[in-house]
Amino acid sequence: MRGVRTIAGDTANTLLFRELGRSDDQAEEAFWLINPGLAEYGAVLPAGIRVYLPEIEEKPAAAARASVWD
Incomplete structure (x- = not known):
């Protein structure tokens, strides 16, 4: 488990996205x-x-892109 210090204005989502590259559920x-x-x-x-x-080892599954022609 890696520990970090928050910076001014951090929320859980921004911190997770900055450090892990994801902020999903x-x-x-x-x-x-x-x-x-x-x-x-x-x-x-x-x-x-x-x-x-x-x-967290696995990346979240990428959502399928929708197209107007689908």
Whole structure:
């Protein structure tokens, strides 16, 4: 489990996307499970808080593109 410090204006989604390259439901759920009590800070996390990132091996499945000709 890798730990990082938040920067000003971080939310769970922006932090996950910056550090893991994804912010889907699976990554966010794992993030909140390994960081209990973090939700008490609200939607925007204060700068300098040490949080832990989930170790998720697989990338989310890419959504099929829709076309007007389908």
